[in-house]
Amino acid sequence: MTKSPNNIKLIGGNSHPQLCQSVATKLGMPLARVGAFQYTNSETAVAVGESVRDEDVYIIQTCCDESKINQYLMELLITINACKIASARRVSVVIPNYFYARQDKKDKSRAPITAKLIANLLQTAGCDHVITMDLHASQIQGFFRVPVDNLYAEPSVLRYITEQFERKDLIIVSPDAGGAKRVASIADKLDVNFALIHKERQKANEISRMVLVGDVSNKICVLIDDMADTCGTLCKAAEILIENGASKVVAMVTHGVFSSNAIEKLNNSKLDRVICTNSLPLKDKAAACPKLEVIDISPTIAEAIRRLHNGESVSYLFNNVPE
């Protein structure tokens, strides 16, 4: 029996209303009347105001806001479960910035692999498909038994670079060895050179010593990373690049977390510009930092949702930016 055609239902979580709204606008549909709220005892509840029976449900929630991460996570789990018990045909979650992405390995005794736990929790709640973006480690896809589409901000980043800079002056720099692969691929596609900064890390979020590999003199350096959190790495890297004769340093990151005093650090740093995507809400941070520029990723997400719903291939989005 072939199933009757169904519709997309787009549900926006409370973490990033602007992104939800612009994805909805790009898909040409309103957000579904489903919302999460909290009781005074701080338990979360989800109110469902329209039928999702037999529909194709997409829930957008991103990991952001230092004080509310676990709340948003519970909200997401409860929403998934609510749609599932309301007989949705398929529940897909769109998590541009994956929860606990950096807790992906047992790096010391008795450390939890929280990214794996989150994957299990999402599946327990009833999610059938995961869309995410620039996972900190793409192996996280293997933590799931359901399909995971790991989208890339790379095409958007490439387009920005080609629009903004002269190719001959450019050099792409990876701020750490872990990002070398990502940076090399971008450098290849742009046909420019790349350099690498090797850091010796002693404690999380604390960098001790950095070594530059490659020649950057009189070049515009583009530092590329998947995530900017406290921005210690980026600021240090920018200093080293300037010391080594770079004419200008620009940083491009996918997920701009900018926690604690990151904005202040950026303002005082040698960085000329910082470009990030709107995978996390920036709120007043954009206003507080004149160096910050934002690339909109909602077209990519909207197109991924459309393709997924229609059963088309998503791989087009790995190399192209939808209009």
Added chain:
Amino acid sequence: MRDLVVLGGSSHPHLTKSICRNLTIEQGQVLSKKFSNGETSIEIEDSVREKDVFIVQSGCGDVNDNFIELLIMISACKIASATRVTAVLPLFPYSRQPDVPHAANITGAPLISTKKDSYTFESTPSTPRPLSRGSSLNQSYFADSLPLSGNNNNNNTSRDGLLERATLNNLKQPQPTKGTYTPRSIVTNSASTNIPVVDAYGKTDNGYKQWVAQNGTLIANLLTTAGADRLITMDLHDPQFQGFFNIPVDNLYSRPLLKHYIKDYIPNYQDCVIVSPDSGGAKRATSIADSLGCSFALIHKERRAKVAKNPPSTYASSSSSSVNLLNSVSTSHTNVVATTMLVGDVKDKVCVLIDDLVDTSYTITRAAKLLKDQGAKYVYALVTHGVFSGDAINRVNKSDIDRVITTNSVPQLDNVSVIGPENFEVLDISRILAEAIRRIHNGESVSMLFDHGW
């Protein structure tokens, strides 16, 4: 005790400490902190390999934060090769399924609980909506509809002292309380922009009856997914909750503890009346009343959607325009009417209200008011889980409850300081939990704890 490790989450460190003291073991060390981006970080500092691990975490404070912390701790122990991980949840998070908030939209409770000097324990507070939008409209609507709901009996409004006395004289008559829908908890998060706007019937503008997801099974499944092998909890709001789990759940009772309190600290306890503040708790209260040989009374709350004789014509079409919705809200003469009835005689008696959980305290404070109105001499409130969220503790302080007795299933230090130790007593459950842990660890029966307490 060999191979026994007790770890504590950050929700209730005092309880963990006293459980360990009762077990005469060292508490296992856990480093729980936040990464700079706000993610919870857990490091278990003692080895748990091949150990029997118990993790104590109560469903209080920031419930979501504490719950995720518990899940991460369970998972960390599990992948660190613990033989068995038992979650000890004195107050089970999400155990009480909240009411549908659309009713709160009509005659609901305050959005934000602020400390007030005066409370009315009969009328429902007036702020109606979970959302800021349109709240003023709704509020005026509510004010307009008040006389309608109060009118059906004696024209009395509780703000009028004379009429209130008139009600007191008519003891047999059910007391109408104005707009008496009592939400179990209050909606506070006005940042949620996606909550559907609903009309007085709880329907959204497309005619769909809004509902709120019930989280019981999800919470149970999440705990099992994280790797919990067994669960210890106390006084579950719904005993059926145990059936949501595929792992053993030991539901302990605080009843023996409460019974001891009544026997030992209430003078002439045989003459007092055990009162259940709602019909849901009747079973709990009767079993205590029976075993102590006390008499029993019940407060019964009826909720009825009262539809006006001429429903507004906008409803006939029930089409989905927003204009229509506004009309229906402002002109509808619909209300949820509730009456609170006392079944049983409490005149000149000492009353003992018994409930398993007090959150917003609306039910219990109103019950106390009703009891005093009916001539009760002194009102005790015996509550297993005193959550007292939002402004509840101040409300209790100003209410007709003379003495509150609760347990330390959630931290009570702040509450004691509000009400004062002479009128607020906290019973210690750490001995019961410690004994349950000891028995489970040794593979002994736990059932004697159900009857005798510890």
